[in-house]
Amino acid sequence: MFKSAIVYRIAPGWEPPSLASLEGALDRARFVPCGPTEPRSAGWIEPRGREHEALVESVGGHWILCLRTETRAVPGAAVRDALEARLQKIEQETGSRPRGKLRKELKEEIVVDLLPRAFSKFATTRIWLDPKAGLLVVGAGSAAKADEAVGALIEAFRDLGAVLPAGLLKTQMAPSTAMSLWLAEREAPPGFSIDQECELKQAGAGESDAALEGTGQARAGDRATVRYARHSLDIDEVVAHVRQGKVATKLAITWRDRVSFLLDASMTLKRIEMLDVVLEGKAESGDDPADDGFDADVAIATGELGRMIPELVEALGGEIAPESVSEPAARAPAPG
Template sequence: MWFNNIHLFRLHDAVEISVDELAYAMGSHAAVPLGNADARRIGWTPPAGRLNNWLVREVQGQRLISALRQERLLPASVVKEFVDDEVAEIEANEGRKVTRKEKTALKEQFTEELLPRAFVRSHKIDLWWDTKRNLIGVNASSRTRAEDVLDLLRETLGSLKVTPLSSQTLPIRAMTTWLGDTASRPADMQLGDSFELKAKGDDGVVRARQVDLDSDEMQQLLESGRQASKMAISLEGQLSFVMHDDLALKSLRFGDALIEEADHADDGDDALARMDTDFVIMAGALGQAVDRILEWLGGEAKTGGENEHAQ
């Protein structure tokens, strides 16, 4: 139970809801198999999988819930091939050109016919809910996938006032400063050896790994106006990640000390207890890391909580 990526969100005016109440509400939106006519669907699934059917795990105020996203894989090229064959047959038999409207109707027809035979891809997305910090983190590779889970949670609860976590200093500005000025780097932060620089114009993106971030070449790139949009960072040996300009933390790697702490926990052979231990240790490390990152970035930006994503 260790996240790979995390998109962070702030809960505003969070309503108190017990684990039992939350689990009951989630039950009405639990994942079910896709119907033949369904292209995609998302619903709640037990975080522990076959180990336990509880929809919510809570340890020390840290909640873990999971969504199952299912979608049928029907490549557009497959549908196009059926449409092209049908169009060719109609034109040959009837001696006329098939109209664009007819092609659109054929596309819809073949999509409907082929969908039930398409493979189903399932993807589990975990959500960490820190009830003490009113913070939510979604383990998803993209913000779009994270938003899908938040939409499901909003539908489940009836209302959810949440905004992407934001800082007083923009991450792209802070990362650029850290690259260009070694004295500006926080004492407990260590820069990694990979980065991405964006140009303000149309000069593209520079990506590099295993480079000297303090080299003359790097300084020349910064002096040309490029800004750091991604950067590998380590925090006190506890956690390493790639920070993105939207404050997403990707490629999470937890320190050896944390892994050893989890390994040495007295869980016996209880796989469920081990999952809970891993989760609470991970959640503790992530919470502390978020607190520290916000300090690096001048604190959290003030929002009204009634704007984006609030319903």
């Protein structure tokens, strides 16, 4: 159900709309494939993957939605070749080679001409909204992808004359600081165990651990980086790296022998995997052939992650309480 996850907090006091009204708003923003000259399209599709069914599914009080995007990009080499041919033709006919604004306009015309022949790339982002817990979990491994999905959902709520006051869940301790501490002390917080993968980066001159909080991408090329894969991290070498000023930007963790994942400095959960004890429970319960296992998958994912996320937040020092707001607080979608 979720291979990656970015967690948002919905501000206290939020009252969710009815499922029927949200369904109507999503239907007005349903996914439509790109037109002949459109480079991109985004919209809602059925979470179950069946046409003409609900665009928002409620399973045990958990709402599941699905945003689909289509992007079409013309290869740069094709654009350059076509542009050069057109520039040469104009130069031969007029004795002058177009430059500046005219050259840019010609390039844009070529892109539009070639778009109908460009291949489409599709992507799907799942969203889990838990109205009772005030959580919004986006199945994305990058901030840009998650922000686009949350932005689209906020627009659907605005279409209803409502708000979705969602912002990234923030913890008292930066994930990089906490992960470094766990490695230095060779001990994970209660309920968690450290697996065999991590990434350590040297903090820049005068840079504190807190400065690495966020994307974990700041000046990556300027800092010494050490990576361990399929290797025990309970060794003096790892402790020495931390004591010498390196901070953990990625760490593989397992929660209660039930869920494994890779935590990064931005608190993005990647490579989420339900372990055997969870999957055995699913097999014993049996799936209803009529729903292709959708309800069971949702119940497992929301049940396990719904218990794990609060414990992870506690391990990071607890949550920085969100303010009660009346306007959306999520970050704006990244351009492009």
